[in-house]
Amino acid sequence: MANYNRKDFAKLVVLGGIGYTVFACAEDAKKDKTSKEDTAPKMPKLLPENVKLYQKADAEYQELAVRFNKRFQQSPTYIAQCFTTQGVADAVKFARFKNLKVVVKSGGHSFEGFSSTNDGLVVDVSAVKTMEWTPDHSLTVGAGCILKELYDELLPKQRILPSGSCATVGIAGLTLGGGYGFFSRKYGLTCDSLQEITIVDGNGNILHESGNSAILKACKGGGNGNFGIVTRMKFRTYQAPKFFQAFRCKSYKLDTKRAKELLQTWFEYTEKLPKTAFSAFVLNGKTLTILITSYSDDDNDVLAMYNALKAKSDKATIGSKRPLAKALKTFYGVQHPIYFKNACAGLYQNFAEIEGCIDDVISKVISSRGLIYQVNTLGGNINSVAAEKRSVYPHRSYPYLSELQSYWDKPSQEASRLTAFQEVQDYFYQHGIRAHYRNYPDINFKDFETAYYGKYLPELKKIKQQLDPENRIQHPQSI
Ligand SMILES: Cc1cc2nc3c(=O)[nH]c(=O)nc-3n(C[C@H](O)[C@H](O)[C@H](O)COP(=O)(O)OP(=O)(O)OC[C@H]3O[C@@H](n4cnc5c(N)ncnc54)[C@H](O)[C@@H]3O)c2cc1C
Incomplete structure (x- = not known):
């Protein structure tokens, strides 16, 4: 074994260090070269059984460009109609090769047109229906x-x-x-x-x-x-479940005071609803519809809520217990594209949270053309610790989800509808309502990332x- 003094050892370390650095640099350069070669975008093979690319002149493009919200009529550079996962992978590689951004589309129901674009490539997976x-x-x-x-x-x-x-x-x-x-x-x-x-x-x-x-x-x-x-x-x-039943209470020509009182009663009774029940408070201008649904025979609290609201409403009906498939079809809604603006109007813990701004909100909804303010029940097993651990949905503790809606027939009606819409959103914002549901986006939300994803x-x-x-x-x- 050779004997080294401290000086020799220091020299060895330095030389060794340099040697290592030179060697490492050479390796890195090699790695860099290979990784650049590996990751440099290449034109993928686009097989028609996996993906078909369309541009503006193609008839298929015109059909695929349509979205549920007619407010957004966008023209992407390419639409990649994908039939398989491989087709999606190839479409993304094609976008990389062309240096285009990618926008994703499935059902096309984004409130704010987030599944299309005026440039870039739309990866359309709506044909993947296995x-x-x-x-x-x-x-x-x-x-x-x-x-x-x-x-x-x-x-x-x-x-x-x-x-x-x-x-x-x-x-x-x-x-x-x-x-x-x-x-x-x-x-x-x-x-x-x-x-x-x-x-x-x-x-x-x-x-x-x-x-x-x-x-x-x-x-x-x-x-x-x-x-x-x-x-x-x-x-x-x-x-x-074996059946599905709907209860409805309707009130007409409401003023702010009466609508608010009905909303307060609605909050009070929804707190006691069983997990098998759902309810929505839907104020459409001066007309209110309260919907309660149930699919369980344990319906004492549902009936208590229905009776309390019936006493304050103009009309009330109890639907028959219908087979589920038949009943669900009555809620399928409009199935063709329409002009609209919908958005979350906040997730709430209770009525107290919105009490300070609800007079302004209701007055605006009642006095504006075509505004709808809706509050839906969440809660129950949505608020589960186990589910929270396995997801990034941050709003489980909020038992109420509200939404604002407006629908119109002609583009000329859009500006006034959007102005009234924003006024209501501003009331909520000024009142400190900040939590919002990602599936009900509003392009005007401030700090939208925190509003949707929280912690x-x-x-x-x-x-x-x-x-x-x-x-x-x-x-x-x-x-
Ligand atoms: C009439 C109507 C009724 C609704 N009812 C309900 C309801 O009862 N409950 C409820 O929770 N929500 C409801 N929503 C909201 C709905 O959940 C959202 O609009 C939803 O994002 C629509 O999905 P989509 O695939 O149809 O839309 P798209 O417009 O295709 O996509 C919506 C968003 O999801 C992204 N996306 C779509 N597909 C994929 C994918 N495969 N991979 C990654 N990202 C993707 C898009 O990029 C876009 O950002 C309703 C919406 C409308 C218009």
Whole structure:
């Protein structure tokens, strides 16, 4: 063994260090070269069984460019109609090759036109409509399925998924932002039943996520067009109830005082509703409709609420107990494109939270043409600690979700509708209402990321960095 003194040793370390640095630099240069070669965008093979690309002159483009909200008539540079996950991956690689941003479209029901663009490439997955059952009653669906198609598959097999009611809304967009409906107080948000996904990231890589995956978690409330394109979703399903019943109370020619009193009563009684019931307070100008739905024979509290509101309303009806499939169809809504502006008007804990601004809100709704103010019940099993741990939906403790809506026939009506709409939103904002549902976006929300994602925003930013470091996938309110 050679003997080294301190000087020699220091020399060795320095030389060794230099040697290592030179070697490491050479390796890095090699790595850099290979990684650049590997990651440099290449033109992918676009096979027509996987994906078809359309531009403005194509007849298919005109059809695929249509969205549910006629307020947005956008013209992307390309529309990639995808039929398979591979097709989505190839479309993203094509966008990288052309250096185009990517916008994702499933059901096309975004309130603010976030599934199209005036430049860039739209990855349209609406043709991915596969459905596959597993023996444990889980259903795997393609991201292009709309709710009507889902219910047509589920209900004949006496199964349900807690989801929305409008027939043509896409299951993908709805689930990735949370998703709620008539059955959510018992079975949770739609995203709480999501078990597995296939997702294509911003580089065109295909990932399968399940179990404790952070990416799956991020897709439960934070996945709308932010960092990947979901192509396949596996859901747990539940035994369908035997019947569905609707109770309605209507009041006409309301003034602010009476509408407020009815709203206060509505809040008071919804606190006691069983998890099998849902309710909505819908003030459309001067006309109020209160809807209560139930699918359980344990309906004492439902009847108590109905009777209390009936006493204060102009008209009240109890619908018959109808088979679920038939009853749900009555809530399918308009199925063709319309002009509208809808948005979240806040998530609340109780009436006290909005008491200070509700006179202004109701007065504006009553005195404006075509404004609708609606409050819906959440709560129940949505507010579950276990579900919270597995998702990034940050608003579970809020039992009430409100929305503002306006519909019109001609573009010339838009400006006045939007002005009145914004005035109401300003009342809520000035009153400190800040929490909003991602699936009910408003382009005018200040600090929208915190409003939608709350404490989960840093987690989502990390996933964005991991899956889409070039910010390929985007829309005006993406992360
Ligand atoms: C008439 C109507 C009724 C509604 N009813 C309900 C209801 O009862 N309950 C409820 O919770 N919500 C409801 N919503 C809101 C609805 O959940 C959202 O508008 C939802 O985002 C629509 O999804 P979509 O796939 O139809 O829309 P799209 O416009 O296709 O997409 C909406 C957003 O999701 C993104 N996105 C879509 N597909 C994917 C994908 N595969 N991967 C990643 N990102 C994707 C888009 O980029 C966009 O940002 C309703 C909306 C409308 C217009």
